[in-house]
Amino acid sequence: MLLPAVLIVLVFIYIPMTGLVLAFKNYQYNLGVFASPWVGFDNFRYFFESGTGLKITWNTVFFNVINLLTSQGLAIIIAIIFNEMRARYFKKLSQSVIFLPYFISWIIVGAFIYNIFDYNSGMLNASIKALGGQPLDMYNADNAGLWVLVIMFFNSWKWVGYNSIIYIAAITGVDQECYEAADIDGANIFQKIRSVTMPAILPTIVVILLLNVGRLLRGDFQMYYQIVGNNGQLFDTTDVIDTFVFRSLISTGDIGMTAAATFYQSVFCFVTIMVVNRIVKKTNPDYALF
Amino acid sequence: MKTTKDVCVFNILGYTLIGLWCLVCIFPIILLISGSLSVESDISQFGFSIIPRHFTGAAYNLIFKAPGELMQAYGVTIFITVVGAGLGLIITAMTAYVISRKDFRYRNPITFFFYFTTLFNGGLLSTYIFVIRYLRLKNSLLALILPLLINVFYLLIMRSFVSSVPESIVESGKIEGCSDYTIFFRLVLPLLKPALATIGLFLALDYWNDWYNAMLYITDHKLYPLQYMLYNLLSATDAMSRVATNTGIPMGSLPSQSLKMAMAVVATGPIILIYPWVQKYFIKGITVGSVKG
Numbered sequence: 001m002l003l004p005a006v007l008i009v010l011v012f013i014y015i016p017m018t019g020l021v022l023a024f025k026n027y028q029y030n031l032g033v034f035a036s037p038w039v040g041f042d043n044f045r046y047f048f049e050s051g052t053g054l055k056i057t058w059n060t061v062f063f064n065v066i067n068l069l070t071s072q073g074l075a076i077i078i079a080i081i082f083n084e085m086r087a088r089y090f091k092k093l094s095q096s097v098i099f100l101p102y103f104i105s106w107i108i109v110g111a112f113i114y115n116i117f118d119y120n121s122g123m124l125n126a127s128i129k130a131l132g133g134q135p136l137d138m139y140n141a142d143n144a145g146l147w148v149l150v151i152m153f154f155n156s157w158k159w160v161g162y163n164s165i166i167y168i169a170a171i172t173g174v175d176q177e178c179y180e181a182a183d184i185d186g187a188n189i190f191q192k193i194r195s196v197t198m199p200a201i202l203p204t205i206v207v208i209l210l211l212n213v214g215r216l217l218r219g220d221f222q223m224y225y226q227i228v229g230n231n232g233q234l235f236d237t238t239d240v241i242d243t244f245v246f247r248s249l250i251s252t253g254d255i256g257m258t259a260a261a262t263f264y265q266s267v268f269c270f271v272t273i274m275v276v277n278r279i280v281k282k283t284n285p286d287y288a289l290f
Numbered sequence: 291m292k293t294t295k296d297v298c299v300f301n302i303l304g305y306t307l308i309g310l311w312c313l314v315c316i317f318p319i320i321l322l323i324s325g326s327l328s329v330e331s332d333i334s335q336f337g338f339s340i341i342p343r344h345f346t347g348a349a350y351n352l353i354f355k356a357p358g359e360l361m362q363a364y365g366v367t368i369f370i371t372v373v374g375a376g377l378g379l380i381i382t383a384m385t386a387y388v389i390s391r392k393d394f395r396y397r398n399p400i401t402f403f404f405y406f407t408t409l410f411n412g413g414l415l416s417t418y419i420f421v422i423r424y425l426r427l428k429n430s431l432l433a434l435i436l437p438l439l440i441n442v443f444y445l446l447i448m449r450s451f452v453s454s455v456p457e458s459i460v461e462s463g464k465i466e467g468c469s470d471y472t473i474f475f476r477l478v479l480p481l482l483k484p485a486l487a488t489i490g491l492f493l494a495l496d497y498w499n500d501w502y503n504a505m506l507y508i509t510d511h512k513l514y515p516l517q518y519m520l521y522n523l524l525s526a527t528d529a530m531s532r533v534a535t536n537t538g539i540p541m542g543s544l545p546s547q548s549l550k551m552a553m554a555v556v557a558t559g560p561i562i563l564i565y566p567w568v569q570k571y572f573i574k575g576i577t578v579g580s581v582k583g
Contacts, residue, residue: 001470002400005385008440011425012417013407019416033419078311081304090305096569097312103561104319105499107517111524111554112318115325115338121547123321126337157315165573166580188296204580214409222502229525245414250506255415262413270410 023263027255043260052244053261060219060240066148067155068212074156075163076201080193082164083171099161109154110226117150144237151227151238158223163208170204171197210280214273217241217265241265319562325551326350333547348545349552356537360556362512363519367498370434370515375493378439379486382493385440386448387474391460404442418506433507434515438496444489447579451485452478488575491568498561520557524550 018033023043025036047053078098085091116123117138125135138146178196187195219240228238230247241261248258321338326349328342336343353360388394389401411417417437427433455478463473479486504518511532514522522529533549534541 001384001474002388004381005440005445006400006403008381008436009404009407012421012437012440013411016412016416016420017410019412019419022415022419032423074311078308081308084300084304085308087305090308094308094312096566097315098308099569099573100319100562100565101315102572103495103499103565104558105501105517107499107501107521107524108322108554108558109318110521111322111550114524115318115321115551118337121333121337123338123340126339129337157318160311161315162576165576169577169580189300190296226521242414249415249418258415262415266410266413273409 020259020263020266022255022259025259027259039256043256044264047257047260047264052257053264055236056239056241056244056261057217059238060217060242063148063151063219063224063238063240064212064216066152068209070152071156071159071163072205072208074160076167076205078160079164079167079171079201080197082168083197084189084193095161095164098164101158102162104158106222106226109158109223110229112154113150113227113229139231139233141233141236144234147228147234147238151224154227155220155223166208167201167204170201174200206280210273210276213276214269216272217268219243221246322551322554326548326555328548328551330545330548338547338551346548349548352533352537352539352545352549353552353556356533358536359511359514359519359532360553363514363516366431366434366513367516370431370500371494371497374435374438374497375490377435378441378444378493379490381439382441382445382448382489383452383479383482383486384474386445386452387478389445390449390452404440404445408442421507428507429510429513430507431513434500434503434513435497437503438493438500441493441496443579444492447575448485448489450578451482451488455481484571484574488571488578491571492575495561516557520553523553 022033022036024038024040025033026039026042027033027036031037044053082091082095114122117125119125119135119137119139122138124138128135137143174197178200179192182192182196219242221240221242224238224240224243225246228234228243242265245258245261245265248254248261320340324340324342325333325338327345327347328338329344329346330348332343385404389397389404391397394400412420421427421433421437427436459477459481460473463477468476499517500515501517501521504513504515505521508514508518511519511522511529519529523533530544530546530549531541534544537544
């Protein structure tokens with residue numbers, strides 16, 4: 001009964017893991033994975049010495065951290081507000097609206113980006129021109145920093161609704177008696193949130209943070225690729241490991257670098273999550289993942 | 291009644307924030323729809339705007355007049371969504387059932403076998419080389435279906451659902467002398483309907499929105515799923531010239547900007563339309579999935 005699932009996972013995930021050896025080889029197409037010659041750490045050396053390694057690692061971590069903080073932070077705030085909201089129709093309607101972006105594929109977001117930021121017909125430049133200003137060339141390296149905000153924004157746009165559901169579920173589990181006790185003690189609503197709600201959802205926040213720490217070096221490829229596209233000028237600021245790997249594989253065909261980056265990413269993520277889990281187990285076993 | 295001033299302040303801040311975020315959420319969608327209904331020359335002259343200066347259905351007319359590639363892409367997407375979600379659902383449910391049974395000896399190792407893949411995997415390169423070279427699945431629908439079939443998160447959510455089916459049902463089945471398959475399909479499965487709906491919808495959404503696998507493995511444009519076809523239209527000029535040949539309108543006179551927007555609307559339209567009905571399944575699924583953590 002288990003056979004189909006086990007087979008598929010075996011074939012699509014475990015067996016390709018052996019491909020990680022390519023990080024240490026010089027892949028020749030005609031020889032295949034296993035007959036290609038070994039080259040030790042050459043691929044890694046090139047990856048890091050060319051500066052790309054450090055740069056995209058930094059980008060990946062940087063974006064993951066700010067995306068995590070903004071999307072989770074906003075989700076928590078929204079969940080808390082929802083919990084206290086009394087207007088039923090507004091609550092249902094707004095939750096629907098906020099959750100909707102999760103269902104929209106990143107390709108459509110790509111269409112939004114075009115719609116808003118295109119140099120000639122984008123809405124942003126149209127508005128700027130109408131107000132008498134100079135149109136903004138978003139795809140110029142000088143303006144690359146702005147894309148950080150764009151990425152941050154769209155990441156939150158997509159995920160806040162989804163994340164808020166998790167926090168709402170956690171808040172719903174809070175015992176009403178705690179709130180009543182706080183009421184009796186004369187707490188106002190802000191104090192109630194700080195003393196009752198926040199501590200109650202702390203475990204959830206911790207677990208989510210832990211889950212995300214293990215993904216610190218993994219970027220949401222679809223998001224970055226669709227938002228930034230293939231604009232070379234923006235790579236310095238916005239390229240992450242996943243987009244780099246993809247481009248190296250598909251466009252430049254540089255298997256060596258790709259393999260090194262992939263290996264580095266997988267191993268690093270794994271080590272990080274094991275280490276963090278071990279630390280958490282020592283301090284507060286309830287919060288550990290396994 | 292205690293003073294409600296603090297509640298008042300909270301409400302003002304809270305409702306405003308939520309209201310603003312709601313506007314922010316639908317703003318891009320409105321832009322998209324507006325763009326699809328705008329006159330092309332307005333777009334070239336004035337750019338995209340929230341409300342079209344002049345309304346026109348030209349882009350949509352074009353799509354429905356020569357729907358060739360669009361219909362093809364829709365067909366591919368519907369096929370892989372139905373087959374993929376259906377197959378994935380059965381396999382996920384079966385697997386979840388097995389690992390939820392306490393009398394299953396290899397329960398923990400097998401569960402770990404699946405869970406481990408969320409911690410560590412071979413990455414894009416390995417999977418790519420493997421699928422293209424060793425499995426030879428390039429330009430095959432299987433390449434679109436198989437990768438998304440098993441999702442460990444959905445498996446664990448399904449396991450939570452299955453655990454809630456009472457042991458007595460399974461036991462009574464065993465007493466009757468049923469095989470495991472019979473117990474699963476005739477006794478347990480019917481009780482899992484909400485769970486099946488939830489995970490089924492999650493899977494369906496994944497398949498509907500997938501373009502990544504198409505980008506990696508499909509080069510034959512007759513096999514492009516919907517999202518990938520849209521991506522092509524947005525980023526590659528040859529896609530637009532194919533539209534020109536299909537409709538007989540020269541490239542220069544095509545309302546290409548509004549056409550792109552219209553295609554995007556058509557690609558995501560079905561999702562937005564059925565969203566109100568399926569929303570609650572997703573919310574339930576996420577809630578169950580997060581509570582387990």
